[in-house]
Amino acid sequence: MVERLKNFINGQWVDSRAERYEPVVNPATKDVIAEVPLSTKADVVEAVRAASDAFASWAQTPVPRRARTLFRYHDLLMKHRSELARLITVENGKNLTEAEGEVQRAIENVEFAAGAPSLMMGDSLSTIATDIEATNYRYPLGVVAGITPFNFPMMVPCWMFPMAIALGNTFVLKPSEKTPMLGRVLADLLTEAGVPKGVFNIVYGAHDVVNGLIEHPEVKAVSFVGSKPVGEYIYRKCGEHLKRVQALTGAKNHIIVLRDADLDEAARNVVASAFGSAGERCMACSVVAVEQVIADDFLDVLLRRSREVVMGNGLDDGVFLGPVIREENLKRTISYIEKGVQEGAKLVLDGREKMNQDGYFIGPTIFDHVTTDMTIWKDEIFAPVLSIVRVKNLKEAVEVANESEFANGACIFTQNASAIRYFRENIDAGMLGVNIGVPAPMAFFPFSGWKSSFYGTLHCNGKDSVDFYTRKKVVTARYPVPDFS
Ligand code: NAD
Numbered sequence: 001m002v003e004r005l006k007n008f009i010n011g012q013w014v015d016s017r018a019e020r021y022e023p024v025v026n027p028a029t030k031d032v033i034a035e036v037p038l039s040t041k042a043d044v045v046e047a048v049r050a051a052s053d054a055f056a057s058w059a060q061t062p063v064p065r066r067a068r069t070l071f072r073y074h075d076l077l078m079k080h081r082s083e084l085a086r087l088i089t090v091e092n093g094k095n096l097t098e099a100e101g102e103v104q105r106a107i108e109n110v111e112f113a114a115g116a117p118s119l120m121m122g123d124s125l126s127t128i129a130t131d132i133e134a135t136n137y138r139y140p141l142g143v144v145a146g147i148t149p150f151n152f153p154m155m156v157p158c159w160m161f162p163m164a165i166a167l168g169n170t171f172v173l174k175p176s177e178k179t180p181m182l183g184r185v186l187a188d189l190l191t192e193a194g195v196p197k198g199v200f201n202i203v204y205g206a207h208d209v210v211n212g213l214i215e216h217p218e219v220k221a222v223s224f225v226g227s228k229p230v231g232e233y234i235y236r237k238c239g240e241h242l243k244r245v246q247a248l249t250g251a252k253n254h255i256i257v258l259r260d261a262d263l264d265e266a267a268r269n270v271v272a273s274a275f276g277s278a279g280e281r282c283m284a285c286s287v288v289a290v291e292q293v294i295a296d297d298f299l300d301v302l303l304r305r306s307r308e309v310v311m312g313n314g315l316d317d318g319v320f321l322g323p324v325i326r327e328e329n330l331k332r333t334i335s336y337i338e339k340g341v342q343e344g345a346k347l348v349l350d351g352r353e354k355m356n357q358d359g360y361f362i363g364p365t366i367f368d369h370v371t372t373d374m375t376i377w378k379d380e381i382f383a384p385v386l387s388i389v390r391v392k393n394l395k396e397a398v399e400v401a402n403e404s405e406f407a408n409g410a411c412i413f414t415q416n417a418s419a420i421r422y423f424r425e426n427i428d429a430g431m432l433g434v435n436i437g438v439p440a441p442m443a444f445f446p447f448s449g450w451k452s453s454f455y456g457t458l459h460c461n462g463k464d465s466v467d468f469y470t471r472k473k474v475v476t477a478r479y480p481v482p483d484f485s
Pocket residue numbers: 147148149150151152156174175176177205206207208210211225226227228230231233248249250251281282380382408447449453
């Protein structure tokens with residue numbers, strides 16, 4: 001019998017009321033490692049009640065004391081970083097080095113959140129009229145919820161709850177049902193760090209839990225990271241329930257390679273960006289727009305480097321490319337490859353040849369001569385499949401990228417400062433890389449997708465996250481000068 005996961009409510013691991021459980025599968029071995037409950041709305045009500053009860057005293061806990069709890073949490077995460085990384089590899093499939101990178105990025109969010117005393121300060125003006133001053137205070141919202149995807153089981157929850165709770169909110173997390181194991185360690189370490197019961201809760205499940213959270217009147221804000229259709233649904237539903245919401249969604253990131261780029265360096269970065277984490281990254285490169293005059297030379301280097309990619313179980317030394325998350329993702333990837341061939345793109349590297357029945361493996365796949373009317377260019381495939389679009393020049397490359405409905409990240413490889421400036425000023429994307437393949441901003445900058453890659457106003461991370469998880473109170477006060485006679 002594999003273990004059945006429990007929800008974390010009011011500081012306790014408790015049985016879900018779920019009638020249905022889903023297997024949690026190691027995608028590199030197809031082993032079932034646990035079962036996750038598809039919890040009910042009644043489970044959500046219980047978690048929100050616990051979070052709501054905890055809010056009054058947590059919000060009143062002095063901010064420096066909350067920050068010290070985050071410092072202790074930071075130290076515990078550092079102590080357990082190897083265990084956390086290993087767990088990420090086992091449940092998600094990405095290689096251990098990438099998993100270690102994820103742990104590091106997650107911990108940086110805790111470091112940032114520990115700055116709550118400065119981040120939460122308001123502002124004031126001593127004299128707005130005769131004897132009158134105004135002060136702007138920040139307060140937490142109350143119970144807030146996070147709904148997270150499978151591809152970063154530690155980092156994405158850490159975009160949300162460390163800052164939310166440091167600012168005095170209480171939190172209910174609904175992790176991806178595909179990668180639910182990390183949440184357990186995150187919760188246990190929060191308890192060890194001294195976070196009071198009810199401040200952080202986990203309800204495992206799928207759409208019933210999501211709907212339960214959005215519909216609950218005590219949930220004041222919802223942070224979502226995941227695919228575009230689900231993000232659009234959540235954004236609309238939060239509007240219907242008059243909730244504050246941030247929804248970070250899908251992507252189709254372009255890397256532009258110009259004729260003066262260091263081609264080997266550009267190819268190395270493209271391989272890491274397109275095939276790292278099996279292409280299951282919202283900042284993964286999905287399209288290279290390369291200048292026609294160097295396209296053949298670039299493709300030669302890219303193919304050489306892509307053929308060197310070692311595929312396998314991410315726990316094994318030297319493995320770069322792990323599996324995609326589930327069999328349905330593998331089948332979907334294969335159908336996109338078939339579609340690319342049907343639509344006339346030239347398949348120059350076929351990952352299907354490297355498929356391996358031990359897990360949901362598919363090798364690096366590259367299509368050349370892709371055009372913007374093709375499905376493989378339009379859709380987010382979220383797998384190690386890369387499209388090459390040959391362009392006349394930078395202007396055309398930017399036009400191609402801007403045709404996409406998505407606008408998460410975009411990169412350029414060039415030595416030309418004017419080209420970099422043109423790219424920066426004209427590209428539609430919120431996170432840009434210059435001679436960098438994965439321009440994911442660090443915790444203190446916003447994760448700032450545009451267009452269909454983001455719905456809302458305030459992004460995760462950076463000062464946006466402080467605004468998202470707080471509300472303001474402006475006090476205007478008259479202090480008549482005392483009568484000193
Ligand atoms: P997903 O949308 O399938 O799932 C995300 C969350 O939504 C999960 O917790 C899931 O249980 C829940 N969910 C799924 N279907 C639902 C439904 N019908 N109703 C309510 N909730 C539902 O996404 P995923 O496959 O886990 O993750 C991959 C996606 O996430 C990709 O599109 C990727 O680009 C995106 N992503 C975006 C960012 C970003 O910052 N923009 C970061 C990471 C991942």
